[in-house]
Amino acid sequence: MDEEGRAFAASAAMLVDGRAEGPLLFSDTGLSFWGGVDPETGIVIDHAHPLHGLCLAGAVLAMPGGRGSCTGSAVLLQLIVNGLAPAAMVFSQREDILTLGVIVAEEVYGRSLPIAVLHPRDFARLQGRKSLRVEKGSVFEPGATPVTGHEVSASTDRLALTERDRELLSASVPHATSLAMRIVTRMARLDGAERLIDVAQVHVDGCIYIGPASLDFAEKLAGWGGRVVVPTSLNAISVDQARWREQGTDPVRSRAASAVADAYVRMGAAPTFTCAPYQLDGAPDRGEDIAWAESNAVVYANSVLGARTMKYPDFLDICIALTGRAPHAGCHIDENRKAQLVVDVEPMAGRDDSFWPLLGYQVGLLAPNTIPVLTGLETAAPSDDDLKAFGAAFATTSAAPMFHIVGVTPEAPTFEAATGGATLPILTISRADLLAVWRSFNPAVGEPVELVALGNPHFSADECRTLAELCRGRKRHPGVALTVTVSRSTYGRIIESGIAVELEAFGATFVRDACWCTVMPPIVPPAARLILTNSGKYAHYGPGLSGKEVRFASLAGCVDAAVLGRCPDAPPAWLAG
Structure with a gap:
């Protein structure tokens, strides 16, 4: 009951239609499904989130919206296929990443769950309630009278399609292309776009292996005649394709991860395999419309390069690459880029x-x-x-x-x-x-460390050069592994300059293609208890993804730890003073 003694009922905008009922899991903090939810169990693994340790399966999940990684859509798709997804989701703002995961599940697998958006005032009233039902534009407690006749439209269909757009939706193009175009237009309508635009390039984040669904989706698109029509780069994958056998990673998962990557390459994408595409030749120019996924890449492209992209969810990225068309919405529009x-x-x-x-x-x-x-x-x-x-x-x-x-x-x-x-x-x-x-990253100091993890996002050639300078004349502690993830492009540069040989002489190892959000054991040594990183991103996601304790330091602090075998004894002087 609310403060007036009435059971809760409110009208909602439906991002995805449907009906469902379940126990309520409420949080006033957004959650990234990638790095935050285990797709094999449905359990929240983000150690910093209020719902940590709880299972989402069958619950009505209410939170303001998603956050963090674009790969949340792929995690949600795998949860849906595994039968471990929430029964419904309720937000207080429009949310694209998780919504896209449900749209792909509908379009490809015929499975779905409702997604509703409440007014923030109504959303706040959910806290403390036990269960909810979502149905026909209403969110209400079981037994309450649903709100009828006041459905709020989640989008206004103002989308005007060109003759070419309509052709891309027709049977005259490969099935992969028409499917991709249906997904693009569905998202464009939810975004309130009035038209679609051409993009100059795409960066695909969906090439990561989340589970069988991500592989099946990629192979379906490739088998249905999918072919990219604009220059398309690929994000870091889950395996070092050339060296996974010598690295000793799980052969079943490594082959599956490699197969996902191969499917995207068959569709014409370049095997760049980096989470830092802005380090590649051909980075976009200021004002150029592009479609990048991978959260850090999107933010860098918009903010530092001045290019124009929305925060495209995994799977929408390849759909745009197959059609060359994207919604004219979000950061593609001048006024939406203002602070x-x-x-x-x-x-x-x-x-x-x-x-x-x-x-x-x-x-x-x-x-x-x-x-x-x-x-x-x-x-x-x-x-x-x-x-x-x-x-x-x-x-x-x-x-x-x-x-x-x-x-x-x-x-x-x-x-x-x-x-x-x-x-x-x-x-x-x-x-x-x-x-x-x-x-918050370092609840204790001076602890023994077994792994120094660098390169999330991928290290640049300049960072490798700085690392070599910090290691020069020093000796790595025998109990500490120092591993750097880099792109193939960067690795080629540091081989040519001699930096790689110098770092390898210190005892550093390199992993290409994958990054710390995707690597598999034993790259993260199973016996290791504690990892040290200079990445704020990995300091957050690392504990949930690796099952290890993760600490944070400057790059110099990480090198000191690799030499001494322990984490820094105190915060850096500039911070403590």
Whole structure:
């Protein structure tokens, strides 16, 4: 009963129609299904989430929306196929990533679950309730009278299709193409798009192996005549294709992961296998419309390169690549790229590279679904790798597709340019705030470490060069593995420059194609208890994905740990002071 003694009932906008009932799992914190939910059990594995340890299967999951990885759609698809998905989902905002997973399940496998969006006021009233039913545009407690006659449309069908668009929906094209176009147009209508646009390139995140459903979907598209029509790169996969046998990863899963990648290559995608496509030749130009998936890549493309992409979910990426068409919505539109929140960062003298991932993580917490503009960093002069680290951590805690930093990012030469002159709410970040993030990553100090994990997102050639400088003249502790994930392209560069040989002499090992969110044992040694990383993204996702304790340090701190065999004894001096 609510405060007026009535059972709950409210009208809802339906992103996916249907009816379902189940026990309520409520959280006021968004959840990334990738790295947050185990697709084989349905259990929430994100250690930082309020629902950690609970099973989603058969429940009505209510949360503001998703966040983090674009791969959430693939995880949800696998949950649906496994019979472990929520019975229904209820949000307080429109959500694309998880919705797309249900749309693919409907279109390809004939399975579905309803997704409803409540007004934030009604959503807040769900807390403390035991069970819910979703049906015909109404969300209500069993036994209550559903709201009828007040269904709210989740989208207005203003989508105008060209003659070519209609042809892509017809039987005159391969089945894979018409299926892809149906999915693209469904999402375009949910986004309220009035038209579709051409894109210059696509980066596919859906090539990762989540389970049998991700392999089956890729092989179906390839078998149904799917062929990309724009330049298409591929994200990091779950296996080092050339060296998985010598690395000793599980042969069944390794072959399946390789088969997913091969299916996308058969459709014409380039085997780039990197989560940092902005490091490749041919990165998009400012103002160019593209369709990138992978959360950190989307944020970097929009914010640092000034290209234009929505945060495309896994599977929608390949659908756009097969058709060349994308919704004219989201960050493809000028006004949707303006800041909605100001975050003022206090001066912090003497900071090292750990500043940027800590800051990105905290900004994402403050701006879980709004585009922020940062002030106070006008003279900071971050490198591309600093911005990569910031953006990856930001994309872990926020669902927003971009950020601005005044005087740094291309669409924020001035505060007025980033905001469009609007008056916005202002939040602040202090040294104490970042120290709190550091302590959340490091509940203890000076602990023994067995693995130093670098390269989430993939290390650049410059980062490998800096790492070599930090290792030079030093000796790795025999009980510590130091492993770096890189793209094939970067690995070729550091082989040519001699950096790879120098790092391997120190005892570093390299994994290509995969990154830390996708690697398999024994790359993460089964006997290891504790992993140290310089990535805010992996510090968050690592515990759930690896089953290990994960700590965070600067790059220099990570090298010290590889030499000494233990984590740093204290926060960095710039942060503690």
